[in-house]
Amino acid sequence: MIDWGPRALKAQNExxxxxLKYVSEDAAKVGEEYKRLEVQLASSAPNKEELLATGAKVNxxxxxxxxxxxxxxxxxxxxxxxxxxxxxxTQFDVAGGGKNDGALEYFDRLVKPALTKAGWVHIxxxxxxxxxxxxxxxxxxxxxxxxxxxxxxxxxxxIVRAAMHGGPNAAADELVSALNQIGIxxxxxxxTGANSNRNAVHILVGHQA
Numbered sequence: 001m002i003d004w005g006p007r008a009l010k011a012q013n014e015x016x017x018x019x020l021k022y023v024s025e026d027a028a029k030v031g032e033e034y035k036r037l038e039v040q041l042a043s044s045a046p047n048k049e050e051l052l053a054t055g056a057k058v059n060x061x062x063x064x065x066x067x068x069x070x071x072x073x074x075x076x077x078x079x080x081x082x083x084x085x086x087x088x089x090t091q092f093d094v095a096g097g098g099k100n101d102g103a104l105e106y107f108d109r110l111v112k113p114a115l116t117k118a119g120w121v122h123i124x125x126x127x128x129x130x131x132x133x134x135x136x137x138x139x140x141x142x143x144x145x146x147x148x149x150x151x152x153x154x155x156x157x158x159i160v161r162a163a164m165h166g167g168p169n170a171a172a173d174e175l176v177s178a179l180n181q182i183g184i185x186x187x188x189x190x191x192t193g194a195n196s197n198r199n200a201v202h203i204l205v206g207h208q209a
Contacts, residue, residue: 076182077114083178087171088119091200095125095150099136104149107158107205108138111184115175125150126196133194150195155206158186162201172201185209 072080084090092115096104116122124147127133134151158179162172172188179186185208195202 072110072182072184077110080111080114080178080182081118083181084115084120084171084174085118087167087174089121090119090168090171091121091123091197092203093123093125093150093195093197093200094147094203094205095152095155096205097153097155098151099138099149101205103207104205105138107203111179120201122147123197123200124148125202128194128196131194150202150204152204155204156209157206158184159189159204159206160186160201161189161191161195161204163198164190166199168199168201175201175203 094104094107094112096107098104112122125135126148127135127150135148136151137146137148140146160172160176160179162168176186176188191198191202
């Protein structure tokens, strides 16, 4: 049962504040870089090549600023949907560091809906009995049925696993390509046999390295 008592809510609030602190620090650094480049652009000699080069640097700084908030844009998510829609019907399960893990929360609230929109089907993470693994549920961000997630701490970035052959393997390749294209670092691995869902794509979510 999920604990919604005052102590649990206070702890969750502190974790959110801590995550926002690091996001704000990153955004401040990028903001300073943007201001510096903006001044450089204003003071540049009226030379087309120099202006274009400086403008490209400004655009790169703005891109980094949007990424500092750790949120993909709506166009990023639409691109993700379009790239994986051809694998509509693919089942996937998800694992992460626990119900209070920020990276998993981010994935569940922003990225997972894009997979669902593309026709992918979220199912419970089911460990093989011999692995004796743990599962958990996330807080109810929405009214949809809450799936069980695998407890796999210590993951960096996103790891996508699938059986070596068959449809899920091709779907996993396309998902990894799409995630990297929208700025979410992801790698592909073959399934280890720890999960009972043989015909599913397994998505392990961790913090960006």
